[in-house]
Amino acid sequence: MQKNDFYLGVATSALQIEGSLAADGSGQSLWEVFAAQPGKVFNNDTPALACDHYRRCEADLDLMAALGIEMYRFSTAWPRIFPAGAGALNQKGLDFYARLIDGLLERGIEPMLTLYHWELPQTMQERGGWANRDVAKYFADYAGTMLERFGDRVKYWITHNEPWVTTVLGYWEGVHPPGTKDFAVASQVAHHLLYSHQLVWRIFQELNLPQGQLGIALNLSPVHAASNQPADLAAADRYDAFLNRWFMDPVLKGTYPEALCTLWREQGVSYPLERMDELQAGTINFLGINYYTRNRVQAGSGDALYALLRLEQLPPELPATEMGWEIYPDGLYELLTRISRENKELPLFITENGAAFPDQVDADGRVKDEQRIAYLEAHLAQVRRAKEEGVNVRGYLVWSFLDNFEWTYGYSKRFGLVYVDYATQKRIIKDSGYWYRDQINRKKQKG
């Protein structure tokens, strides 16, 4: 095995760890504004301090190096670079990420940079957010600036993190900002996110970065039918089109899945159908997969969102994490082999995988998170299984390096390999962190 044909790494995102949201001339993001409204986030937690990573960056990089981490996926906050979303560039924001990237390279850690991990500048939201097609162009301008600035040092780029979540949680279920609940608007938003991805793809081609690789990170999950009855199997297909293929088919094949088109027709939603010919096939060099759990569905009337899809989601059959997400490691193998079957050459990265459990610091100062070790071990084994069978999987990144601000769950859910005591900002490497370090060491020894 060549030294770097498979990376073991960790992932985070800017808002979830950085804090110092107004520092050095940064603008506000819509998440900052949303979290400040009472009742939106558990315990009214805010990302104002988070892991204070903006100020503790060097020490965090040292900690990462001590664990032997080979790749670090992080995101850059658009409002730090363009405080008003467009217009004046904020040099100090760029400088922070320059220090971070250089700090990674000095330590031999490969950076993977996500351009959009849900931090829309508030000014862009005031112009209609992703429902406004122009926002895609502003995003491409921001992305182009980052590519020009850092394309010489960063090889792996991701446009969007989980555009499905931006779409469905933000514009259909309305539990994430901006809190819209409208299927037609959500469908338009999805199209604009894809359009923005394509604009960045074009810029990327023009820049012709010798080693650059551009991808997208999708939350994917196998969908299992409750039974072999035709109605349940059809429900599973519909849900698969909705959950997995809404974004995967456009970037790979340049089309929307037929089941989704049918849904749009049924609902009288015309915008994405009218604009289908804008989609362009093959706009990624690699696919990022964020994997946490599987889904089980049956035909039925469901509630709200699921009523449209004429299905019901079933509760977990197997033990679940603290998020209530069923633990199903085989799902990772199922996804990898399924995608690889149709896209043999396409490099795949597990850009997120991990679990929240109620961690405690023991009297001896240790965090003995055996459940997380078991979770990660079982999932990594499925990745290795797929790889041994010839799947072109290039890396596995644990979500997350540090405990952090888990969106609407605030600080109540801990995903880190490293425990963060938020009151003192002390970091404690959990047993899972030591376990991961050993995995990486073993891999490095094998060469």
Ligand code: FCB
């Ligand atoms: C994913 C997000 C990531 C984190 C994990 C638990 O959906 O991309 O930021 O919240 O879930």
